[in-house]
Amino acid sequence: MNCATYPWMKLAHSATIPCVSQMLSSNGNTSHTSGTAGAGSGGGGGGEEHDSIERPTGFQQDSTGDKAKPNQGGGTGNSGPDGQLNRSLSFDGRRKVWARVEAHWARVTLDRDRSVPSGTGHHSLVKYEPQAGGEQTPFYQRIRSWLTSHPQTQTYQQSPVMTKIENVRMLDRYNNRKPSTGTLYLTATHLIFVDPDAKKETWVLLMHVATVQKLPLSTVGAPLQIRCKTFLSVTFVLPRERECHDLYTSLMQMSQPFHIEDLYCFHYTSSLEEIPRTAGWTFFDLETEFHRMGVPNANWTMTNLNKDYQLCDTYPQCLFVPTSVSTIVLVGSASFRSKGRLPVLTYLHKNQAALCRCSQPLSGFSARCVEDEQLLNGIVQANPNAKFMYVVDTRPRINAMANRAAGKGYENENFYENIKFQFCGIENIHVMRSSLSKLLEACELKTPSMAAFINGVQSSGWLRHIHAILDTSLLVARSLQEGVNVLVHCSDGWDRTAQVCSLAQVLLDPYYRTLQGFQSLIEKDWLSFGHKFTDRCGYLQSDAKETAPVFTQLVDCMWQLQRAYPSAFQFSERLLLHLHDHVYSSQYGTFVGNCEKDRLDLKLSDRTYSLWGNIASHLDEFLNPLYKSEAYPELLEPNLMPSNILFWRGLYCRFESGVHPRESIADVLLANRDHSTSLEMHIAHLQKRITSMKALLDVSTPVTDNRLADDDEEEQQLLGLRLKKSMQVVDEHPLSTSKSVDSVFSDGPGIDNTITSSYQLRREIDSVSLDWRSLRNIKECVCSTPFDHSSKKSHCWRCGEVFCTRCLDKQTPLPGHATHRPVPVCRSCYREVRLSSSSITST
Numbered sequence: 001m002n003c004a005t006y007p008w009m010k011l012a013h014s015a016t017i018p019c020v021s022q023m024l025s026s027n028g029n030t031s032h033t034s035g036t037a038g039a040g041s042g043g044g045g046g047g048e049e050h051d052s053i054e055r056p057t058g059f060q061q062d063s064t065g066d067k068a069k070p071n072q073g074g075g076t077g078n079s080g081p082d083g084q085l086n087r088s089l090s091f092d093g094r095r096k097v098w099a100r101v102e103a104h105w106a107r108v109t110l111d112r113d114r115s116v117p118s119g120t121g122h123h124s125l126v127k128y129e130p131q132a133g134g135e136q137t138p139f140y141q142r143i144r145s146w147l148t149s150h151p152q153t154q155t156y157q158q159s160p161v162m163t164k165i166e167n168v169r170m171l172d173r174y175n176n177r178k179p180s181t182g183t184l185y186l187t188a189t190h191l192i193f194v195d196p197d198a199k200k201e202t203w204v205l206l207m208h209v210a211t212v213q214k215l216p217l218s219t220v221g222a223p224l225q226i227r228c229k230t231f232l233s234v235t236f237v238l239p240r241e242r243e244c245h246d247l248y249t250s251l252m253q254m255s256q257p258f259h260i261e262d263l264y265c266f267h268y269t270s271s272l273e274e275i276p277r278t279a280g281w282t283f284f285d286l287e288t289e290f291h292r293m294g295v296p297n298a299n300w301t302m303t304n305l306n307k308d309y310q311l312c313d314t315y316p317q318c319l320f321v322p323t324s325v326s327t328i329v330l331v332g333s334a335s336f337r338s339k340g341r342l343p344v345l346t347y348l349h350k351n352q353a354a355l356c357r358c359s360q361p362l363s364g365f366s367a368r369c370v371e372d373e374q375l376l377n378g379i380v381q382a383n384p385n386a387k388f389m390y391v392v393d394t395r396p397r398i399n400a401m402a403n404r405a406a407g408k409g410y411e412n413e414n415f416y417e418n419i420k421f422q423f424c425g426i427e428n429i430h431v432m433r434s435s436l437s438k439l440l441e442a443c444e445l446k447t448p449s450m451a452a453f454i455n456g457v458q459s460s461g462w463l464r465h466i467h468a469i470l471d472t473s474l475l476v477a478r479s480l481q482e483g484v485n486v487l488v489h490c491s492d493g494w495d496r497t498a499q500v501c502s503l504a505q506v507l508l509d510p511y512y513r514t515l516q517g518f519q520s521l522i523e524k525d526w527l528s529f530g531h532k533f534t535d536r537c538g539y540l541q542s543d544a545k546e547t548a549p550v551f552t553q554l555v556d557c558m559w560q561l562q563r564a565y566p567s568a569f570q571f572s573e574r575l576l577l578h579l580h581d582h583v584y585s586s587q588y589g590t591f592v593g594n595c596e597k598d599r600l601d602l603k604l605s606d607r608t609y610s611l612w613g614n615i616a617s618h619l620d621e622f623l624n625p626l627y628k629s630e631a632y633p634e635l636l637e638p639n640l641m642p643s644n645i646l647f648w649r650g651l652y653c654r655f656e657s658g659v660h661p662r663e664s665i666a667d668v669l670l671a672n673r674d675h676s677t678s679l680e681m682h683i684a685h686l687q688k689r690i691t692s693m694k695a696l697l698d699v700s701t702p703v704t705d706n707r708l709a710d711d712d713e714e715e716q717q718l719l720g721l722r723l724k725k726s727m728q729v730v731d732e733h734p735l736s737t738s739k740s741v742d743s744v745f746s747d748g749p750g751i752d753n754t755i756t757s758s759y760q761l762r763r764e765i766d767s768v769s770l771d772w773r774s775l776r777n778i779k780e781c782v783c784s785t786p787f788d789h790s791s792k793k794s795h796c797w798r799c800g801e802v803f804c805t806r807c808l809d810k811q812t813p814l815p816g817h818a819t820h821r822p823v824p825v826c827r828s829c830y831r832e833v834r835l836s837s838s839s840i841t842s843t
Contacts, residue, residue, distance in 0.1 A: 165243050205228075208230050223237050280614070281613070295320055314530035315340075315344070322378035357487070357529065363408070367407075390420050481508065506518075515615075577654070678768060682818075785804045787804070
């Protein structure tokens with residue numbers, strides 16, 4: 001695991017912070033680098049705004065932290081870049097100092113944000129402005145190194161260890177009699193528990209941590225319960241209460257940073273050198289996706305009104321609207337819709353039925369907007385096959401009516417001509433958040449029983465919400481299939497609207513059931529149209545009421561459809577799990593930010609990796625072996641009877657031991673498919689060699705014909721020409737002795753003729769494993785990593801052994817395959833193949 005150094009918090013203020021004085025030299029004088037003089041040489045105390053850590057070299061800070069005064073001779077050598085930090089404080093003391101610095105930074109930032117008038121945007125993300133030179137100041141580097149590094153730094157699998165606690169017990173509610181005992185490591189990015197006796201490792205990504213709770217003390221130690229956004233729930237019992245408190249404080253600080261640029265994606269570096277940072281960022285283009293639908297056309301056109309996000313800062317730059325509407329109509333409609341999210345096109349079906357999306361109108365009890373009415377009428381006219389359209393409000397009726405009291409509400413059919421209005425009853429984010437919490441409580445019962453679990457799942461209402469989302473999506477899809485336009489909205493149009501619009505398109509269009517199409521769907525309806533991933537996933541320390549499992553519900557609905565139609569989707573359940581985990585991990589910059597504008601301001605495509613690049617490099621892991629592209633060319637109509645909406649054990653209980661099979665059917669089928677593919681490529685390669693050998697034997701057979709003396713002169717000339725051509729074929733044949741005897745077995749030109757063909761043939765045959773080891777009864781990898789139900793077992797195509805994904809991270813072409821495409825191999829086989837190729841080339 002290659003984990004980049006992850007700073008706890010940015011120290012971007014001046015050294016006038018009182019608690020920073022503990023960092024500096026023992027006489028209290030502050031050392032500063034020779035930087036810009038913008039910090040203020042004569043700045044006073046409380047009135048100074050702490051926005052820089054650099055000061056002129058000729059100044060030093062008073063121990064009181066009130067003034068900067070001239071250096072009286074520099075006697076201690078603390079000024080300038082060589083000033084020394086106070087090394088007398090212990091490591092725990094440094095961490096306490098850093099916590100105080102962090103708290104001060106949070107207070108100053110909050111005061112500064114309050115003093116700045118808020119704009120019209122919905123978000124409060126800080127625009128990224130790189131520092132001059134693009135590097136940190138040396139003083140900042142020394143402070144960060146002093147605060148976060150131990151004098152005797154330890155590492156675990158190349159990750160610097162901040163805290164190491166021994167004799168820690170990890171409780172498993174399915175195995176309380178034999179709890180695991182091992183060592184707990186806290187690194188910059190992970191919390192790692194290692195049980196050497198059981199050869200078990202448990203990795204908890206800090207950004208996945210949702211809640212940390214200190215349980216009452218017991219006779220064996222201090223319990224600390226950690227719940228993750230991936231539904232992992234683990235309890236560690238630490239031997240000392242002080243260690244438990246320190247770990248609790250560290251996890252609370254590191255799992256939810258204050259600033260967006262402290263997220264994991266800005267410090268993560270990929271361990272695979274062949275994956276560049278730019279991979280995946282260019283896979284999707286919004287205009288290209290609409291062009292695939294046949295837009296723009298005579299009825300729909302692209303407007304540039306939102307080019308600089310002036311019309312709506314949460315919408316994409318390019319918007320598609322009816323050609324019949326004017327700019328005045330679009331601007332007027334945007335002013336009448338919540339957050340400026342006016343009705344725009346998101347999908348055009350092949351029968352010219354349009355799916356549009358927006359937010360609720362600011363109608364109140366009686367307000368109306370002529371421009372908004374004209375825009376909806378233009379959407380109706382853009383479809384020549386229907387004279388009306390459906391307006392689907394995904395909210396319950398009582399919620400929409402309550403919003404009318406706040407000046408919002410829904411469309412009045414008396415004002416809007418040619419529309420049919422309908423409520424669908426999907427609850428808001430607060431109800432969904434509470435429902436998921438109750439569902440997890442049912443999954444974590446201390447004394448689980450069938451009755452208690454069923455009652456818990458039922459009382460949570462989670463499956464009822466999944467059914468409501470699917471039912472609304474099917475309603476929209478059927479309407480579009482019938483050729484009628486549909487306009488979908490909720491309150492602000494970025495939660496329930498995104499769910500319904502994306503699922504309706506999956507039901508309608510087979511393209512969105514492919515891996516590439518599903519990626520385009522998420523980019524279009526979730527990322528481009530402004531789903532608030534930063535707020536909903538809880539990346540930062542902010543209002544907890546903004547978090548909600550909106551994307552989790554999308555993944556759950558997709559799994560329900562996959563289970564109903566096993567051969568309709570190109571991707572498997574593993575892709576849904578992988579996508580869900582990394583949406584919450586912030587390891588990749590793909591989902592960071594609340595809208596397209598945020599991602600451009602943060603320059604994520606230049607500074608972070610893309611999740612799509614990661615998926616493209618492991619494509620074989622996510623393919624569905626049962627997929628048939630021609631099986632369902634039309635609308636999917638799932639049976640949404642209550643008994644068909646199932647609890648997804650593979651997501652909500654996947655980390656519980658003892659309740660899953662050892663390997664899934666999909667993994668076994670994928671392994672068999674890969675083995676068959678390897679053997680087919682090997683057979684094709686051998687057939688090619690046999691054909692070459694037969695051709696050589698045919699043309700090199702001695703020709704004896706006694707009829708030459710009796711034939712006439714013309715026949716003799718013809719036979720002479722045939723013999724001449726035969727000899728020419730022999731000379732030009734790859735197995736001809738006049739050339740390299742091994743060229744037919746080589747992987748490329750330039751092989752010297754001293755290599756014997758038998759050695760090359762043996763190398764090709766040995767490079768492909770004919771028998772692959774069965775996935776059954778394999779409990780751990782060669783690296784001692786244990787396999788459980790959630791682990792992916794992969795085969796090396798050269799030796800046929802089973803490895804974990806961390807060990808099987810190499811790909812190379814095998815000499816025994818007809819196609820020279822790279823295939824997965826283990827590290828030892830990778831070295832052998834490379835060594836063999838290099839030795840032949842050098843020879």
